[in-house]
Amino acid sequence: MASPRNRSRSARARDARWRGALAVLDEMRREPGVTRAAVARRLGLGTGSATEITARLRDLALLAETPAATAGRGRPTTVLAPHPDGPVVIAVDVRQEDWRCAVAALDGEPAVAEAGAHGSREPEHVIEAVAGAVRRLHRRYGDRVRAVSVAIAATVQGGKVVQSSALGWDAVDLTPLAVDPRVPLLLGNDATFAGLAEARRGVAAGAGTVLHVTVEVGVGGALVVDGGPAEGATGAGGEFGHLPFGDPALRCPCGAQGCWDLMVDGRAIARHLGEPPPRDPRTYAERALARASADASVQAAVGRAATALARGLAGLVNAMDPAVVTLGGLAEPLRAAAEPEFAAAFADGLMRFRRADPPPVLAAALGGDGALHGAAVTALDHFLTEDGLTAWADLRSRS
Structure with a gap:
């Protein structure tokens, strides 16, 4: 049986074997189509080390290399991409x-x-x-x-x-x-x-703390810190829609009363219009947003939903202190359809010290594919x- 010291040595050797390879693959993930020269520069690798690592990854069918387009004089390099027979x-x-x-x-x-x-x-x-x-x-x-x-x-x-x-x-x-x-x-x-993807690959890439909020059927989202979601003790964190930001007289399908969910999606718009709860709240909301500019009653209902979204969002900003806020799903179209109501409610909901320099609220880049x-x-x-x-x-x- 191998001694603990030998096992530790073996583990360190294995880690060293893959450390450079993983760094190169992470760069390829971060910027598809990146050149070998750019990767070497970012990682501080010499030409020989970069060549050796990429050759090993190519032999293992982990990446493929194709000649990069040349722009004037200089050492030729290659573009890195996933291997066609790779994982x-x-x-x-x-x-x-x-x-x-x-x-x-x-x-x-x-x-x-x-x-x-x-x-x-x-x-x-x-x-x-x-x-x-x-x-x-x-x-x-x-x-x-x-x-x-x-x-x-x-x-x-x-x-x-x-x-x-x-x-x-x-x-x-x-x-x-x-x-x-x-x-x-x-x-x-x-x-x-979706929030993880926005923080790693989308409009908030590079930000240390990202608050992602999305509206589909109700509200969801995530707080992403240093590239990983804050999921809570058991993984069930991020259920923003079940914060009691809503009407305490309304019972949510989740079992709780007063959930934010019921104030911002198609169910809220239908309720404000005196219509029955829609079977498909998302499609109902999409249709309402499409006709809001031509129908004053629908515009008013959409404005109330946008106000509820903005007030809750301000509360999350106060509590979580994000560098960037991203809006996914119907959250961004809802804001756009009632921008004055949203902006006023968001500003009013922020603590006074935040109002001069609130975090940017950006439309998610990955859309429905987040x-x-x-x-x-x-x-x-x-x-x-x-x-x-x-x-x-x-x-x-x-x-």
Whole structure:
């Protein structure tokens, strides 16, 4: 049996083997199409070290190199991209009305491979449809699949779905989406994943503390600190829509009273117009926003929803002190449709010392694909470790 000292030496040697490789792959993820010369410059690598690391990654089918376009005189270099036979992850987004299943290589760009509307929201029907797509992709890519990551419109605690107001679920087992015991299944709230993607790949990239708020059916979001979401003790953090920012007389489908959820989406707009709760609050809100400028009563209802969104957002800024705020889903169209109401309510809700220099509130760059991007980011974070690359190298040596 190896001594503890020898084991420690072995672990350090393994870590050193992959440290430079992981740094190069992280640069490729951060800036798809980056040149080898730019990576070497950022990481402080000499030409020989950069050449050696990229050659090893190429031999392991982790990256490919193509000649970079030349601009005048200078040493030729190459553009780094995922290897066409390299590892991939499967990213899934399960929303209120539909689902999508995508594949992402090491650059983290998800390409949708299959999608479908829910024929029924019964959990077994949704899971069966999504699991079928995941299995088909696993058969297509085989051992190249290194993780399956699922973004879902639900509260996720301890890696399990415990409740979904949007889908009408309580605790649901998603283990049927696991395709192989060797392929990890990762689950996360869709708004949390979207916030992670915005902070890592979107409009807030580079900011240390990012508050992401999205409106779909209710409000979700995440606080992302130094590139990772603050998920709470059990992973169920970020349920902003269930803060008691709403009417305490209203009972939310989550079971609580007075939730912010009920004040900002299509249900709120319908209530202000004296109409029954819509079956699909998101589509209802989209239609209301489209006709608000031509209908004074709809404009007033949208203005009330935008005011409720802005007041709650100001409260989160006061509590969390973000450097940047990003708005996803219908949050940005709602702000745009009632900009004066939103701006006034946001300013009024901020503590006095913040008003002279509030954090910028920016439209999310990734749009409706944010959760898919976040699922891919999460899966690649899980794979791109010393252990993950060692396992990939072992697999390549056996093939």
